[in-house]
Amino acid sequence: MVGLGKMGLSHYSMINAHPNAEVVAVCDSNAYLLGVMNRYTGVQTFSDLSKMIAAAELDAVIISTPSVLHASMVRTALEAGLHVFCEKPFSLDPAVSRELTESAQAKGLVTQVGYHYRFVGAFKEVKRLLDLNAIGTVSHVIAEAYGPVVLKPKGGTWRSKKSEGGGSLYDYAAHPIDLINWYLGVPSEARGSVLGHVFSKETDDEVFSTLLWPDSRTAHLSVSWSDPSERKMSTKITVFGSNGRIHADRQECQTYISDASSAPEGYGEGWNARYTTDLTDEVYFYVRGEEYSAQLDAFVKRIEASEVEGQNSFASATGADIVLDMILRDSQRDYADASTAPSAPAVAERQGLFRRRKGV
Amino acid sequence: MDKLLFGDNQFFGVNHMSEEKARAQSIKFQDLDAIISVLDAAYDEGVRTFMCTTHDRVGEIVEHMRQQPERYAEQVFYPCMPYAHKYANAMTEDGMVGAIKRFLPDGGLLDAAFKGGMSVAKKDIEGITTLLIDAEMKMFAGMKTPVIFLQNVVVDLLLGLGFDEAFRIFADHVRSKYNAEPGFITMNLPMLLERLAKVGVKNPVVCSNINKVGFRMSGGGVDAYEEALRTHNFDAIAMSVFASGAIPPREAIEWVSKVPNLKSIVFGASSRANIRNTKELVDEYFGA
Incomplete structure (x- = not known):
């Protein structure tokens, strides 16, 4: 350890x-x-x-x-x-x-x-349904994560220090990003990324971004670790498809299916709800959620x-690192000059470095 | 110990089935009056033990009852400590040491302990642990607390770490200072019973999930749990009897009434009707 x-x-x-x-x-x-x-x-x-x-x-x-x-x-x-x-x-x-x-x-x-979210029953069910093409062609995903990590300006641990790899981008957004990668593959571009501040001076408390794939699928990412209304981290995924919609959080997976003629077994037309009690396999030992034991x-x-x-x-987790980096660079992009085509990585990199130097 | 104990998850936005339902409950129980009216209903239906987390709002509930000793003459509390999210969030903000310090009445003790570095004195750990227990128990001063529980997150964390000695420290302190029985909530019943026996915690009260579908009965499921109930000396309390609503009430209570050596059931409800229904089912299957 x-x-x-x-x-x-x-x-x-x-x-x-x-x-x-x-x-x-x-x-x-x-x-x-x-x-x-x-x-x-x-x-x-x-x-x-x-x-x-x-x-x-x-x-x-x-x-x-x-x-x-x-x-x-x-x-x-x-x-x-x-x-x-x-x-x-x-x-x-x-x-x-x-x-x-x-x-x-x-x-x-x-x-x-x-x-660990890839070991949560409800999120595994989303993957299974997408692999079975249950909601048709996917056009858009909304991935959210909210929780009460930083609720005041002062914080003492490494999580609030950018130099240590802290911040809500790495700490929170990494999770919904990894789920997006699992469901749709690694996106090719990030646009309109904002790393926002609520309390922290050194690092970000909020992350918002639009992710794009070459085949025109899109995802919205909305993350805040400064949400006092949540008891602990809450992650939600909504997937829109040509034949319905899936909404999942840690506890349940709700699926709307328009045409059920080739729906997965047990699924019918309209809303279908599956709960954690059905979707979760027993683990050898439980401390704080089956998924943590299951991944080990x-x-x-x-x-x-x-x-x-x-x-x-x-190899799989590198995909999340690529998207985290993509969002970080996009957040530093100069949109005042955005009439040009979407940034080639080299351009984004130069601007990113320039911005950081200016900030020092 | 009563056959039926009243839990508090429903008051604090804990629902294992649905985040939407959890939020709806949080809204419903925003006002203390709404919580009190459900607790009054439970009391009047004869469910007079409140098994509750040491949440700040429980402090307000206890204070309300303390003001009306006649109304709540038979009210009993089974405190469950600590309110884990309080510590988890504090740990994220201040680190582990900072978090413990925040909840200790006297930070000096921990500073003194730290100066010792690697040379950890057992009395330091005992001292810190007992001070943390006392801090959590403050809100119950003067009330009946015949059983005091350690929450499952802490029990199971310590269990995995092999920090079994902590269970003995907790049991000894609860017995000597509060004249109460030590209680342990766990999701790993068979393993915990072995370890409690090993460190000499005799006849503990142990609360774990026990339900027909085996929901969160880690370490062997229904068979292993029934075996543990038959072979260990302890007072068993079943929670999640309805598996968060996955099992219909009558079916759930009928099944659990046949589990060997069960002393009690803890359940949550948000209305008088639900409390009454559960009480009637328990009276029917366990005998009034």
Whole structure:
């Protein structure tokens, strides 16, 4: 286990409870926390990743550190021949994501990134329905995520620091983006992207963007981590098709079908509702939602079966990094001169760099 | 322990079936009066134990009842701590240490503990844990709290980490300071019972999902849970008996009445009619 923050501790608990896995060592920068864990559970503790890898006999690592550290830690783990589960977003630079993906593939290592929504029953049902062409030709998706992470101007953790890979783009928007990629593939362009501020000075609290595909499908992304009305993160997906519409959140999947003549089994004309109680498989151990246990179980099973490709592999998560980067660049684009054709990446890059320099 | 306990999810926008329904309930119970009127209905129907999270609004409910001791003479509370989102959100804002500090009456204790670095003293952890429990219990001062629960998110997190000693610390403190029985809510009943036995927590109260469809009965499903109920000494409370509405009420209660060694059921309802129906079904199948 690398990193014992909010995600790290919950991963630790779930993987340690797995019948075929055991946590033998943990690595964190907080000496007191390491002391507590060692004293009460007997686990070996380290403050340096390389030392841990050298000293402990590991098959795999789970990396849950601030996002900016992911790439170098993943590289260190891959070089040591370890299977890697890394928290999202995978890396902050798509070129690095590609490089690490290739490196893992060359070594035949199993990789996974923590896009847990792909393990939520209702969102899996959306994928199944789209694969079955249940709502016809898809024209548009609305992907939303709202939650109460930053509700005041001052915040002390890495999540509020741009330099650490914080901000609602990487922390929140990454999830609906990954679902969009799963359903429609990676988009070719982002337009009208706004990284908005509600409370944070250093980083973004809101993300809005229009995503486009070459075949004219579109998606709207609407994200805020400064929404006080939500109890916890709430992610919603709406898909519009020529034969109906799907609306899904963590709890349920509602599907409207116009013509049910070739509808999936159990689905009929009009509204169809499926609930989490029907769509969720039992997990080996439950802490905070079946999807978190299920994704770790999938990781263990893939290692046992040497399945290098699988759900949320580095290759798949690189798609999210590409879109995150696309939105970031588009948000820095100068729309005053937008009469020209949509930005070629090189142009966007130059403008992005120019903007950043000006801001320094 | 009463056969039927009243839960509080419906008051705080928790619904395992639908986010829309959760929001509708949040709107309905925006005013404290709306919550009180449902609790009054439960009380008058003879459901007089309120199993509740240590949410700020529960503090307001308790205060209301404290003001009218005659009206609520037989009201009993089973506090469930902590209100996990309070800590989770605080952790996101301030980090783990900052979050714990925020809820401790005296931050100095944690600072002192930190100076020790790796040399962690067990008394520090015990001290911090018991202070956190006391902080959560403040709102119930002077009220009847014969069972005090640790919430499932915390129980199951600790269970996975192998931090079993924390269960003993909790049980000891709850018994000695509040003269109450320690309660544990879990989604992993069989595993928790093994560990509680291992650290010497005897005859605990344990609340877990127990329902006909096996919804969130992690660690083996219905068969493993029935086996655990037959072989361990503990007071079992069933929650999610209706699996968030997936099982019709009569079918759900009839099934759960045949589960061995079950002491009680906790349920939520938003109207007097639902409370009465559930009470009648429980009386019918369990015997009044």
